[in-house]
Each structure stands twice: as C-alpha cells, then as structure tokens.
Amino acid sequence: MLILRCPYCGVDAEETDLAPGGEAHLTRHGPGSDDAEFRDYLFQRRNPRGVHFERWRHAFGCGKWFHAARCTQTLEVFGTYSAQCSEPPEEIMTAIRTRRPDWEMPA
Amino acid sequence: MSSRLATGGRRIDRSKRLSFSFNGTKLTGFEGDTLASALLANGQDLVGRSFKYHRPRGIVAAGAEEPNALVALGQGDRMEPNQRATITELFDGLSARSQNHWPSLQFDIGAINARLSRFLPAGFYYKTFMQPRAAWKHLFEPVIRKSAGLGPAPTQGDPDRYEYFYAHTDVLVAGGGIAGLAAARAAAEAGARVLLVEQDSRFGGRSATDGVVIDGTDAEAWVAEQVAALSAMPNVDLRLRTMAAGVYDHGYVTLYERAGDRDPGAAPVRHRLWRVRAGRTVTATGAIERPISFAGNDRPGVMLASAVRDYIDLYAVSPGDRTVVVTATDDGYRTALAVRDAGLDVPAVLDTRPDPKGPLVDAVRARGIRVEAGRGIAKVRGTRRVTGVDICAQAGEGAVIEHVPCECVAMAGGWSPVVHLWSHCGGKLLWDETAHHFRPDPDRPPTGADGQGFAVTAGTASGPMDTGAALADAVEAGHRAAKALGHDKGAPRIPQADGTADGPPAAVWMMPHGAGxxxxxxxxxxxxxxxxxxxxxxxxxxxxxxxxxxxxxxxxxxxxxxxxxxxxxxxxxxxxxxxxPIPEVGTTTFRPPYTPISLGAVAGEARGSLFKPVRRTPIHDWHADAGAVWEPVGDWRRPYCYPKDEESHRDAVNREITATRSGVGLLDASTLGKIIVSGPDAAAFLDLTYTNMMSSLKVGRCRYGLMCTENGFLFDDGVVVRLSEDSFLCHTTSGGSDRVHAWMEEWLQTEWWDLKVWTSNVTEQFGQIAIVGPKARSVLERLGGMDLSAEALPFMAMAEGTLGGIGVRIFRISFSGELSYEIAVPAGRARALWDMLLAEGAADGITPYGTEALHVMRAEKGYIMIGDETDGTVIPQDLNLGWAVSKKKSDFIGKRAMERSALTDPDRKQLVGLETEDPALVLPDGAHAVSGQTNRFGQQETLGHVTSTYWSPTLNRSIAMALVSGGSRRMGETLDFSLEDGRIAKARVVDPVFLDKDGERQNV
Amino acid sequence: MSEAVTALAGATYEGAVTVADGGLTGMVQLRADLADAAVATAVKAATGADLPDRRRISAAKEQRLLWMSPDELLILTDHGAAPDLVKRLSTELTGQHALVLDLSDARSRIRLSGQGVREVLAKGAPVDLAPGRFEPGEVRRTRIGQIAAAFWLLSETEAEVICFRSVAPFLFDWLSTAARPGSLPGHFR
CATH class of the missing domain: 1.10.10.1100 (BFD-like [2Fe-2S]-binding domain)
Structure with a gap:
C-alpha cells in the first residue's frame, strides 16, 4: 500500500487517504479534434512497466489533485508535484534520471 | 504414551490447575501450558485425522508451524475451526474438539481412504472427476467436501469485538527471541522508535531450552535483563502475542494481536489488527526445523526433535518413555541430552552422517547413549501411535537391520530460516549449499518508496544457526536499520555467546536414500x-x-x-x-499472512451498525418516529413511505400521492446535493460543465441543468440557481453531491486552473423541504414572513427571507408537476421548520410522502431519474432532453463526443411512455420489448427495455417509461414485452408525459 | 423562534475516553488563496488572528482558524457569532477573489477527553499520532474508519473531531466503540 507525499499539505498520505486518477499529462481534445485524437484522449492509456506519471487526489485530506512520478515495477516514488502543469518539472526529471539512467521520456 | 513429568517445566505453574475438555472429556493442565502440551500431558497423542487419507495424526511441532494439531476451539457462536493447539494458550474452561473424522477420532470411517491411497494419487481430483460435468456439482463435490477438508465453519455470528490500530515506527522488530531483543536494543539505543512484536506469550524464543549462555549468564536471565532494559526506554514498545502477519509495499506491515483469546467473552478486544508503517522492518523470525521423509513419519509420536525438547523443558511433558532420535545434524543430539536429562530413555541416535563428531556428539556418547552412524529409519511401526522403528542404512534401500521399540521418534533434519516476511514484498532468497536451506539474499531486499531496501534480517532468520553469529548479525541488523533512518550513536557492543558452532548438517531428502x-x-x-x-x-x-x-x-x-x-x-x-538443482527449481511464493488470522481482525470495527456509514438527514428522527419504511439512497436513508397502522406499502404510496395532488404533501429533500460555484469565471465554468447555457441565467432564477461525461453520457442533473452575478447554487442528485463536487474540482484543478472559481459543497449545511400541492402556497402564507404569490415568486424563481421566523431560501421548482416550493433551511433548524409546516398544514391534511410517491409523481410527469432512465450509456438526446444541450456553446464537457456517429444514430434507443393494454398490469422493471425475431445467437431480439414502471393512482392505471430503439418514430405502435413467466404483455408507445402536458397544475 | 439543534443532541459516552457532542459551533468557511498577502490582511482585520501555517491552527479571542488546504480556511467561533463574522470577512475581502460561507450547520464537532485520546483516534486514522509527531496546534484532515474527518488535540487529554453532520451519529458510535473500557492498546507513552 503506497505512501505519497501530498505536495499541497505536505502530508505523507497512505493510499487509503488517496484516490487514483489514472495517467497524467493527457491533452484534452474537445470540439474540432479529429476522431483519432479524440479516441486517444478518451481511451488510449500507457501502462508501462517502469517509470510512470500519474494523477492522484488527496481525497480524505486537503482535497487537492497532484501528480506523482513512480516506478510501477518497484513502486519507487521519484517525486510528487503540482497538478497545475502539463509536463513533469525539471527536478522530477532529474530525480528519475538519477535513479533510472537508461530511461527516456516516451514520445 | 506421553505423560507429565514429576518435576520441571519452565513455563508451567503447577500451583494453578486449569480444567479443559477435549472431545467432551474433562482434562486438566497447568497455567502456562499450551493446549498441545496439556493434551500430551494427558496422554492424548492422537489429535486429528489427516485431510485426505484420514490417517491418525499427532502433534509434530511446538509452535506456529504445526500442521496436524488443528482443533475446533470453543462452542456455539465462539467456535473457531482449525486452531493450532501448539499456539493455543490453555485457559480454564477451554473446550476443543478434533476435526475431520466420523463417527469418532478413534474410529473413523474415512480412514478407508488410506487403504485406497494408491487410487488417490497426486492430481486425483483433476483426473477422476472431469466427466460428466454436471456430476461435479451434484455428486462429487458434496461427497468430497464432506470427507475431505478441515474443520466446519461456525454457523452463528461472532459476538466478540475486533479492531484496528494504526501505528508508525522507525524500526519494527518481528520476533522477540534473543536476536529480536538484541536488534531492538541496538536500534533503540541508537535513538530510533522501536516496536518489537513476539507471537508467543514469552520473550526469548528457544534460547533457554537450548541452554544458550550469553555474556556468562544463562539465556533466561539475559532475556529478562534485555526485556527490562527495553521496557524502561520511552522509545520502545514490546508486545507479546502479536505476530507480524504480512509485509507489504512502502513499509506497510500488518500485525495480528491475539489480545483476548485467553478470556473469550470477557475480553474487550478479541483480536487487534495493527496496521503499521515502519521505516525499517527487522525480521528476527528465527528458523524452523525440517522433518525427515521416511515411511510412517506421520504417525503420532513422530515429532520434530526441537519440539521434543520444548515439551520436556518448557512444559515437563514426556513424549514417551523411549525416544529414538534420527538426525542429519548435531542439533539432534541436544534432544538426546534433554530426553536423558529428564530421566527418559534414548535407545539410539540414528545419525545419517557417516562420521558424526563434535562436542555434542561426544557429550551424548559420554552419557552412554548409543549412536549409530550412517543409519536411518526404514519404517515406523505402529498405527495409532509409534511402537518402534526399523533401522536401516541411510545409503541403502531400506533393508531392516534392527527393530528398536520406542514411543517417540525425534526428527532433526536441519534448520531453515523463516523467510516469509522477507519474501512477502519481494525480498529474494539464496540457496545455502552448506546449510541446505534458502536464506535471505541481503543484496536483494524488498524495496520501499525511496528505492532502498526496507527489510533487514536478524539472527537465525539471516542464516547462521549458531548463537554467537546470530547475535552478532542481530545487533548489526538493529544498528543498520536505525542508522538508515538517521539514528546512530556509534557501533553497539555485541554480546558474546558461549560454545562453538555446530558442524554442518547432511542433506537428507529421502530416508533411506534408495527407498523404493x-x-x-x-x-x-x-x-x-x-x-x-x-x-x-x-x-x-x-x-x-x-x-x-x-x-x-x-x-x-x-x-x-x-x-x-x-x-x-x-x-x-x-x-x-x-x-x-534446487535454486533453479526455486520456491513457491510466500504470501501473507504468515499464519492464518481471524476474519474478525480483518473486518475490525466494521460490523453490525458500524459496517457501513449511514447518512441521516436533519429530519431523520421524525421519520423514524413516524414509522417510515427506509430506502437506502447512496449512504443516505430516506423514507420510502409512511404506512399507517396495517396499511400496505402500496396503499401508503397511493394515499401519499393522492393527498399531495389534491391537497398538500411534504417531502424531506435534504439529501439533494448543493454546491456553491462562485467567482468571476463561475458562469464560464458552468457553461463548460453543464450541457446548458448557464451564463444566460438571470440572478434569482432557476434552470434545470444536465451534466455529461467527456464521453457524452448523462451522469447527473439538477436545478441551478443564480444567487448573484458571480455565484451559483448547483443542485445535484441525492448521493451525487460528492461525485459532482469532486468532478468540478478535478476540472478546476487539473484542466482549467486559470479560471477564477471557488466551489463549496454545502449539501449538509441545509435541510431541504419540498411542500407540494395545490394548497402549498396557502400553508406557507399562513406561516408568514414572505410574499409567495405567483407574481412575487413565479415558477423557476428563488426568494430569500424568513418563514415562521427561520431564515430560508425558497425555490419555486417542481419535480411533481404541482405547485411546489423547495425550502432550504440551515440544518440545525430543519426539524423545527418541518414541525411548523406539519402543524400549519394540519388543517389542510398535509401529508408527508416518501421516495416512492416522489418517483411515481415524477414518472406521471415524464421526468427522468438519473440511474433509472440513465445507465452510463444514455445521452440527453435519447431522453428528449436535446433542448437542454446548447448548440451555441463552442465547448462543454461531452460536446465533442456527441458528434460521434454512434451518438447521432437515429436508431438509438429513445425515451417513450408506455400504456399497457391491460391497465391493471404494471410491467416489471427492466422488461424487454421483443421484436419476435431472433438474433444470430438464437436469442430473442430486443428493441428496448422498461426504465420506470409504476401504478399511477392519479390516472388509475399503470404507466411506464422505456428506452426503445427509434422510439420517437414509434408513437402509437404496440410493442410486446416479455414477462418473467414467458407471457407477452402488450403496451402502446405514448408520450412519456402522462399527466398535465401543458403544465397548468404548477402554473398557478 | 426555534433554537438550532446539533445532530448529536448533546450525546455523551463515558468509556476509557469520554466522547461528547461538542455542541453548536459557528463555522465559517473561507476559500481564497491563503498565500495572497491581501487575504492575510483581510483575515487579520476580520478576526484579529494571523493566518495559520500549513496544517496549523491559529487563534484570536474565541475564534480558531483551521488550515484546511492552501485555499481553504475553516474558522470556528461561537454559533451566534458566525453571521457577523461572515459579514466582516466579506467586507474585508471586497474586491478579492474569495468565497465566504456560513457552514455552521454542515459539520458536527465531537469532543474526546481522557487519557488515551491519541489511541482512540489511532484506531481509525492512518496517521502518526505519537507524542512529538502530532501535537496541539496541528489539524489533520483524514479519515476515521470510513468517515472523512478532521481532528486536533487541545492537550494530551483532549481532542476535537469534526465531520459532516449526516454521519455524526455514525462517527459518535464508532468513537464510542473505540473508546470502550479496557480496549486501549497502551502503545503511546
């Protein structure tokens, strides 16, 4: 059972205090998007064995959504960060590369 | 036969006699006994029948690893099957029964299976019961279930209490033997918070029994000294009868505390499940002795060598007058010495090794005990218990050299570290070629959130079986665990143990080696x-x-x-x-819990009235007093109807509807979700979250709104009220408020974070009371305080003021088609307002109504209900609600999805009304309209299904709504609906608005 | 005019720890960016108290300010004082992007008292409640069993819990069960 630090209230929250929100950094495709883009936005999700970016909500705590970068295989957590960004911040990328030198950000 | 020795017994208090029963026979034991030691002391060495062959079985071990001595403990609602007698502490009045036999333990019909054993090989079930398929369920399984298996499940509810406890610690030490104590002390003295748990009722493990001497003192004194020192430290908690059950991700460990097993019925807590987060977990779980595989090794009287000396030393129990020790290790000789020290006979030590030597071997020889090198057991003699062994050469095929009569056989096959906790969360193992066991690989521990190993092994659990090395390992483990968490006060001192290490054991997997x-x-x-x-x-x-x-x-x-x-x-x-090779074959996965834990502990407090939260409205107690029939709506309890005296539910519902439509009714609508959306961008945000245009709503007015998912599917609805230019009150469905509020926050926090909007879920701040019916206005006017005339408060308008002296907000909205006011009132005064309305309306026959009347009245008006007319695949257009989907807005959640071809298909199921040909017939909920054709699977082709169906007392006939393929084109058609009994009911497709199509009733 | 009532109607349970209805409580919610200095100034002007630090409680006179999230404050005061506080806050925050609501009836307050309040809470909350790890002055939002709640210590022997009104009777029963005599594990010392 995971523990993730909520970047908003600073609590090391255990999984029972959190609600999962699936893959992070999806781009919303609304009116005007073509069928393929819209399909991918709605349904296509990565399921990597290794480094992954996810959305979580501190549901029983401060109520805030946040992002987490972690390894789905070892459950190592590289860091949590603000929900208000479209890509992982540099310090998170550095933390990942330190621990997983061979990892590359998927396109 | 086993018996109690006249003297000794480290754990028992002979001054305290305890009486207990086994299979109805009254027996006695002493304080400090386990059920197993007390049974042996009473000569009861047959304790059960085996799972498959129903062979007589006795006690093999003295601890948690016991496979045979499983008993049903307690009676009636406190009966627990499959309890291990070896870890059951005896208490006065304990009652136990053996399992898996019929009619009795001594004479068991099922034992015929043993004679048939050659017909019951591995995979027997898979091979034998494959065909015919139906026979498995009706014939084979019931018979097998009766004859195979463990104890019966209790049939009554468990009256005891169970609970959780959340604890956080730097270092959790699992195991309170000398290694656990040494590790805990090292960690605690470094300054770490330490929680040490021991599954047994005493600390020290087997050190005292094995005659360990540490720093010049005997183990018992050394252990007492450590326990005293640790108990005095404020950063340490030591707990007995508490087993580390499972190790999970990120340092999560469950502990199983058997807090009240010795006092069933009186203990405030039977079992407590500790949910621990530990920075580091030190597994000082010791080792378990391996049995040896020889013919008849399962006969009562064949025991682990370590268990034999446990029973002698701890409980003064003789396992039999004559004990043959069969060993692949030096350690077996300790048992020979213990047996002899107790004044009992050791006819022979059979050592599989060709040339046993060392201090223990010498000591045994010096006592005149016969040691046979290179020997093993060909076969155990005896049926219900051991009567002797046939000796053979270990290297051979089992030719009998000699028969030795005995009552007990002590097997010493070598020791294996207990690696379960280490392995639960991914710790890897190494095969030790010398000790012939798997031990934890310190380079591949389970890893935590920081990617570092979070488990450390200590003592014999690490691999080394001699005391000195184990102690050094444990101290180092405790120190390392604390240091990893930033606690370090220098290298701790390592206690010194007397004596030398045992010689290496032999690998004996089959006895004799060439057994046929x-x-x-x-x-x-x-x-x-x-x-x-x-x-x-x-x-x-x-x-x-x-x-x-x-x-x-x-x-x-x-x-x-x-x-x-x-x-x-x-x-x-x-x-x-x-x-x-063994490491290539590997081990099976070690899964938690280490030993079975009670279901009560897993459930914790969540049972009975605390099983699941129940939400109560501020008017709950009135409903209860009025005899309401309850309906769960989400976690809420709402009145379904209020039957009077002997009235049926249906009659009550009809009465409530008629009273409301002809006079005035009262509904507790407090469960409706209420969310404030406020800020300069509130209108823009609601334009994105609702399908409707909300920015055009005027202040003080109400609008019915729909919310869709990004998939275009309708998921919630409700009335939106504009409270001010930049503030809205959004009503949601009952039970939908948390979901909708979370949904809004998700979009605000993760997608449109540039919008200046605050939300607040104010559902619980307000009670909400709907007063409904032609006389509603006059009741409110008599209560006084606000102008509620049609001019001052027209349909779909909102007013704030005081009603009967209570500050309220009134919405003139209707879910029934009647003149209707929904009154929001601070929850603390909701009951007072309800009482006032009842009193004021008494003259008009004011009638409280429940959710069923609400449902019927809305269905009479063709209003949809989320969850009835919607199922997660329905779009607003399917429900004739296209008018509520803005065509002007460039974007809203679900807009893009609605452009997909599947969502614009004219053959989609659409909402229609249904009138059955027989007006008295109420269609079953969910009934399917069938075309008379069959599909390619040979099933009836369906055109749609009934979503809501009721008896309408207002129309004096049945009404229904349905989602039917191409529904709007089918007006006037008669459809066939299949009933459960196979009959077909005919119903005509009509407009779903059954009553007052022009809305005149509410327009007054 | 009728008086407001609590969901717990003054209920009390005396066990290893006493569990009691905390009574009518004024509760004012402020949603605003608490990092904004103008918000801090307005709150100070309206309440006399400084904004609490993250997860902390600040106080002035009869008011306690609970940090609920980076953009949410819950101010506890006398029940009758809440409407005026809403007005003062709204006035002070004029022109700011802020939402002020009187939510005095939305939540219930439960008081725990006696030796062992930490252990009663630790039966239901996945929180490190050890002395030194959770101290008076801190507020924690989490769950107790299955119920969303917030709690804080007033002293070693007193704690307060707030939860939504509709589940207050359920949580009261839960806490009373957790507080029954002889059931505390004696872990904290």
Missing amino acids: PELRGKAFLDFQNDVKVSDVQLAAQEGYQSVEHTKRYTTLGMATDQGKLSNINGLAILSDSLGA
Whole structure:
C-alpha cells in the first residue's frame, strides 16, 4: 500500500487517504479534434512497466489533485508535484534520471 | 504414551490447575501450558485425522508451524475451526474438539481412504472427476467436501469485538527471541522508535531450552535483563502475542494481536489488527526445523526433535518413555541430552552422517547413549501411535537391520530460516549449499518508496544457526536499520555467546536414500495435505516442472500451514526428480499472512451498525418516529413511505400521492446535493460543465441543468440557481453531491486552473423541504414572513427571507408537476421548520410522502431519474432532453463526443411512455420489448427495455417509461414485452408525459 | 423562534475516553488563496488572528482558524457569532477573489477527553499520532474508519473531531466503540 507525499499539505498520505486518477499529462481534445485524437484522449492509456506519471487526489485530506512520478515495477516514488502543469518539472526529471539512467521520456 | 513429568517445566505453574475438555472429556493442565502440551500431558497423542487419507495424526511441532494439531476451539457462536493447539494458550474452561473424522477420532470411517491411497494419487481430483460435468456439482463435490477438508465453519455470528490500530515506527522488530531483543536494543539505543512484536506469550524464543549462555549468564536471565532494559526506554514498545502477519509495499506491515483469546467473552478486544508503517522492518523470525521423509513419519509420536525438547523443558511433558532420535545434524543430539536429562530413555541416535563428531556428539556418547552412524529409519511401526522403528542404512534401500521399540521418534533434519516476511514484498532468497536451506539474499531486499531496501534480517532468520553469529548479525541488523533512518550513536557492543558452532548438517531428502516405491508411498512431505514423496515424484514424471504448478497439482504446501515444514523437503524431491538443482527449481511464493488470522481482525470495527456509514438527514428522527419504511439512497436513508397502522406499502404510496395532488404533501429533500460555484469565471465554468447555457441565467432564477461525461453520457442533473452575478447554487442528485463536487474540482484543478472559481459543497449545511400541492402556497402564507404569490415568486424563481421566523431560501421548482416550493433551511433548524409546516398544514391534511410517491409523481410527469432512465450509456438526446444541450456553446464537457456517429444514430434507443393494454398490469422493471425475431445467437431480439414502471393512482392505471430503439418514430405502435413467466404483455408507445402536458397544475 | 439543534443532541459516552457532542459551533468557511498577502490582511482585520501555517491552527479571542488546504480556511467561533463574522470577512475581502460561507450547520464537532485520546483516534486514522509527531496546534484532515474527518488535540487529554453532520451519529458510535473500557492498546507513552 503506497505512501505519497501530498505536495499541497505536505502530508505523507497512505493510499487509503488517496484516490487514483489514472495517467497524467493527457491533452484534452474537445470540439474540432479529429476522431483519432479524440479516441486517444478518451481511451488510449500507457501502462508501462517502469517509470510512470500519474494523477492522484488527496481525497480524505486537503482535497487537492497532484501528480506523482513512480516506478510501477518497484513502486519507487521519484517525486510528487503540482497538478497545475502539463509536463513533469525539471527536478522530477532529474530525480528519475538519477535513479533510472537508461530511461527516456516516451514520445 | 506421553505423560507429565514429576518435576520441571519452565513455563508451567503447577500451583494453578486449569480444567479443559477435549472431545467432551474433562482434562486438566497447568497455567502456562499450551493446549498441545496439556493434551500430551494427558496422554492424548492422537489429535486429528489427516485431510485426505484420514490417517491418525499427532502433534509434530511446538509452535506456529504445526500442521496436524488443528482443533475446533470453543462452542456455539465462539467456535473457531482449525486452531493450532501448539499456539493455543490453555485457559480454564477451554473446550476443543478434533476435526475431520466420523463417527469418532478413534474410529473413523474415512480412514478407508488410506487403504485406497494408491487410487488417490497426486492430481486425483483433476483426473477422476472431469466427466460428466454436471456430476461435479451434484455428486462429487458434496461427497468430497464432506470427507475431505478441515474443520466446519461456525454457523452463528461472532459476538466478540475486533479492531484496528494504526501505528508508525522507525524500526519494527518481528520476533522477540534473543536476536529480536538484541536488534531492538541496538536500534533503540541508537535513538530510533522501536516496536518489537513476539507471537508467543514469552520473550526469548528457544534460547533457554537450548541452554544458550550469553555474556556468562544463562539465556533466561539475559532475556529478562534485555526485556527490562527495553521496557524502561520511552522509545520502545514490546508486545507479546502479536505476530507480524504480512509485509507489504512502502513499509506497510500488518500485525495480528491475539489480545483476548485467553478470556473469550470477557475480553474487550478479541483480536487487534495493527496496521503499521515502519521505516525499517527487522525480521528476527528465527528458523524452523525440517522433518525427515521416511515411511510412517506421520504417525503420532513422530515429532520434530526441537519440539521434543520444548515439551520436556518448557512444559515437563514426556513424549514417551523411549525416544529414538534420527538426525542429519548435531542439533539432534541436544534432544538426546534433554530426553536423558529428564530421566527418559534414548535407545539410539540414528545419525545419517557417516562420521558424526563434535562436542555434542561426544557429550551424548559420554552419557552412554548409543549412536549409530550412517543409519536411518526404514519404517515406523505402529498405527495409532509409534511402537518402534526399523533401522536401516541411510545409503541403502531400506533393508531392516534392527527393530528398536520406542514411543517417540525425534526428527532433526536441519534448520531453515523463516523467510516469509522477507519474501512477502519481494525480498529474494539464496540457496545455502552448506546449510541446505534458502536464506535471505541481503543484496536483494524488498524495496520501499525511496528505492532502498526496507527489510533487514536478524539472527537465525539471516542464516547462521549458531548463537554467537546470530547475535552478532542481530545487533548489526538493529544498528543498520536505525542508522538508515538517521539514528546512530556509534557501533553497539555485541554480546558474546558461549560454545562453538555446530558442524554442518547432511542433506537428507529421502530416508533411506534408495527407498523404493513402497516406502516412498508412506513417506509424508506435507502432513496437512497428505502429500507424499511419491506424489511429488509422480507430478514430475507427468511433466510438471514449475514449482508453482506442482504445488497446485499435488497440494504440497497449501492450506493453513502453507508448507512451513514441507517446503524445502518438497522442493528437494522435485529438484531431484527433475534433475535440476534446487535454486533453479526455486520456491513457491510466500504470501501473507504468515499464519492464518481471524476474519474478525480483518473486518475490525466494521460490523453490525458500524459496517457501513449511514447518512441521516436533519429530519431523520421524525421519520423514524413516524414509522417510515427506509430506502437506502447512496449512504443516505430516506423514507420510502409512511404506512399507517396495517396499511400496505402500496396503499401508503397511493394515499401519499393522492393527498399531495389534491391537497398538500411534504417531502424531506435534504439529501439533494448543493454546491456553491462562485467567482468571476463561475458562469464560464458552468457553461463548460453543464450541457446548458448557464451564463444566460438571470440572478434569482432557476434552470434545470444536465451534466455529461467527456464521453457524452448523462451522469447527473439538477436545478441551478443564480444567487448573484458571480455565484451559483448547483443542485445535484441525492448521493451525487460528492461525485459532482469532486468532478468540478478535478476540472478546476487539473484542466482549467486559470479560471477564477471557488466551489463549496454545502449539501449538509441545509435541510431541504419540498411542500407540494395545490394548497402549498396557502400553508406557507399562513406561516408568514414572505410574499409567495405567483407574481412575487413565479415558477423557476428563488426568494430569500424568513418563514415562521427561520431564515430560508425558497425555490419555486417542481419535480411533481404541482405547485411546489423547495425550502432550504440551515440544518440545525430543519426539524423545527418541518414541525411548523406539519402543524400549519394540519388543517389542510398535509401529508408527508416518501421516495416512492416522489418517483411515481415524477414518472406521471415524464421526468427522468438519473440511474433509472440513465445507465452510463444514455445521452440527453435519447431522453428528449436535446433542448437542454446548447448548440451555441463552442465547448462543454461531452460536446465533442456527441458528434460521434454512434451518438447521432437515429436508431438509438429513445425515451417513450408506455400504456399497457391491460391497465391493471404494471410491467416489471427492466422488461424487454421483443421484436419476435431472433438474433444470430438464437436469442430473442430486443428493441428496448422498461426504465420506470409504476401504478399511477392519479390516472388509475399503470404507466411506464422505456428506452426503445427509434422510439420517437414509434408513437402509437404496440410493442410486446416479455414477462418473467414467458407471457407477452402488450403496451402502446405514448408520450412519456402522462399527466398535465401543458403544465397548468404548477402554473398557478 | 426555534433554537438550532446539533445532530448529536448533546450525546455523551463515558468509556476509557469520554466522547461528547461538542455542541453548536459557528463555522465559517473561507476559500481564497491563503498565500495572497491581501487575504492575510483581510483575515487579520476580520478576526484579529494571523493566518495559520500549513496544517496549523491559529487563534484570536474565541475564534480558531483551521488550515484546511492552501485555499481553504475553516474558522470556528461561537454559533451566534458566525453571521457577523461572515459579514466582516466579506467586507474585508471586497474586491478579492474569495468565497465566504456560513457552514455552521454542515459539520458536527465531537469532543474526546481522557487519557488515551491519541489511541482512540489511532484506531481509525492512518496517521502518526505519537507524542512529538502530532501535537496541539496541528489539524489533520483524514479519515476515521470510513468517515472523512478532521481532528486536533487541545492537550494530551483532549481532542476535537469534526465531520459532516449526516454521519455524526455514525462517527459518535464508532468513537464510542473505540473508546470502550479496557480496549486501549497502551502503545503511546
């Protein structure tokens, strides 16, 4: 059972205090998007064995959504960060590369 | 036969006699006994029948690894099956029964299976009961269930209390033997918070029994000194009768505390499940002795050598007058000495090794005990218990050299570290070629959130079996665990143990080495599941290579003991049969819990009235007093109806509807969700979240709104009120408020974070009361305080003021088609307002109504209900609600999805009304309209299904709504609906608005 | 005019720890960016108290300010004082992007008292409640069993819990069960 630090209230929250929100950094495709883009936005999700970016909500705590970068295989957590960004911040990328030198950000 | 010795017994208090019963027979034991030691003291060495062959079985072990002595403890609602007698502390009045036999333990019909054993090989169930399929359910399974298996499940509710406790610690030490104590002390003295748990009722493990001497003092004194020192430290908590059950991700460990087992019925807590987060977990779980595989090794009287000396030393129990020790280790000689010290006879020590030597061997020889080198047991004699052993050469095929009469056989096959906790969360193992066991690989520990190992092994659990090395390992483990968390006060001192290390054990997987089929077929690997050496060999022969598959095929290592005794021996046999080295064959997965824990502990407090939260409205108590029939709506309890006296529910609903439509009704609508959306961008945000245009709503007015998912599917609805230019009140469905509020926050926090909007879920701040019916206005006017005339408060408008002296907000909205006011009132005054309305309306026959009347009245008006007319695949247009989907807005959640071809298909199911040809027939909920054709699977082709169906007292006929393919084109058509009994009901497709199509009733 | 009532109607349970209805409580919610200095100034002007630090409680006179999230404050005061506080806050925050609501009836307050309040809470909350790890002055939002709640310590022997009104009777029963005599594990010392 995971523990993730909520970047908003600073609590090391255990999984029972959190609600999962699936893959992070999806781009919303609304009116005007073509069928393929819209399909991918709605349904296509990565399921990597290794480094992954996810959305979580501190549901029983401060109520805030946040992002987490972690390894789905070892459950190592590289860091949590603000929900208000479209890509992982540099310090998170550095933390990942330190621990997983061979990892590359998927396109 | 086993018996109580006249003197000794480290744990028992002979001044305190306890009486207990076994299979109805009254017996006595002493304070400090386990049920197992007390049974042995009473000569009861037959304690159960085996799982498959119903062979007589006795006590093998003295601890948690016991496979045989499973009993049903307690009676009636406190009966617990499959309790291990070896870890059950005796208490006065304990009652136990043996299991898996009929009619009695002594004479068991099922024992016929033993004679049939050659017809019951590995995989027997899979091979035998495949055909015919139906026979499994009706014939084979019931018979097998009756004759195979463990104890019966209790049939009554458990009256005891269970609970959780959340604890956080730097270092959790699992195991309170000398290693655990030494590790805990090292960690605690470094400054770490330490929680040490021991599953037994005493600290010290087997150190005292094994005659360990540390720093010049005997183990018992040393242990007492450590416990006293640790107890005095404020950063340490020591807990007995508490087992580390499972180790999980990110340092999560569950502990199982048997807090009240000795005092059932009186203890405030029976079991407590600790949910611990530990920075580091030190597994000081010790080691378990391996049995040896020889023919008849399952006979009562054959025990682990360590258990024999435990029973003698701890409980003063003689396992029999004559004990033959059969050993592959030096350690077996300790048992020979213990038996002799107790004044009992050791006819022989059979050592499989060709040339046993060392201090222990010398000591045994010096006592005049006969030591036979290179010897083993060909076969155990005796049926219900051991009467003797046939000795053979270990290297041979089992030719009997000599018969030695005895009552007990002590097996010493070597020790295996308890690696379960280490392995639960991914710690890896190494095969030790010298000690012939798997031990934790310190370089591959389970890893935590920081990617570092979070478990450390200590003592014999690490591998070393001699005291000195184990103590050094434990101190280092405790220190390392604390240091990893930033606690360090320098290298701690390592206590010194007397004596020298034992010599290496021999690897004895089969006794004798060349045993033929006859002997192999009686040599048990897994006592609990009746798996023999021959079964594993057969599995290998039949092509099983994976250890996991072999486990499931043969049942080796399954059930309550999870192979604690059988694991290594079984693997060795399998690897030998496959011709592959043991590390290549590997082990089965170690899964939590370490030993079974009670379901009560897993449930914790959540039982009975605390099983699931119940939400109550501020008017709940009035409903209860009025005899309301409750309906769960989400976690809420709402009145379904209020039957009077002997009134049926249906009659009550009809009465409530008629009273409301002809006079005035009252509904507790407090469960409606209420969310404030406020800020300069509130209108823009609601334009994105609702399908409707909300920015055009005027202040003080209400609008019915729909919310869709990004998939275009309708998921919530409700009335939106504009409170001010930049503030809205959004009503949601009952039970939808948390979901909708979370949904809004998700979009605000993760997608449109540039919008200046605050939300607040104010559902619980307000009670909400709907006063409904032609006389509603006059009741409110008599209460006084606000102008509620049609001019001052027209339909779909909102007013704030005081009603009967209470501050309220009134919405003139209607879910019934009647003149209707919904009154929001601070929850603390909701009951007072309800009472006032009832009193004021009494003259008009004001009638409280429940959710069923609400449903019928809305259906009479053709209003949809989320969850009835919607199922997560329905779009607003399907429900004739296209008018509420803005065509002007460039974007809203769900807009893009609605452009997909599947969502614009004219053949989609659409909402229609239904009138049955027989007006008295109320269609069943969910009934399908059938076309008379069949589909390619030969099933009836359906056109749609009934979503809401009621008896309408207003129209004096049944009404229904349905989602029907191309519904709007079918007006006037008659459709066939299949009923449960196969009959067809005919119903005409009509407008779903059954009553007052022009809305005149509410327009007054 | 009728008086407001609590969901717990003054209920009390005396066990290893006493569990009691905390009574009518004024509760004012402020949603605003608490990092904004103008918000801090307005709150100070309206309440006399400084904004609490993250997860902390600040106080002035009869008011306690609970940090609920980076953009949410819950101010506890006398029940009758809440409407005026809403007005003062709204006035002080004029022109700011802020939402002020009187939510005095939305939540219930439960008081725990006696030796062992930490252990009663630790039966239901996945929080490190050890002395030194959770101290008076801190507020924690989490769950107790299955119920969303917030709690804080007033002293070693007193704690307060707030939860939504509709589940207050359920949580009261839960806490009373957790507080029954003889059931505390004696872990904290």
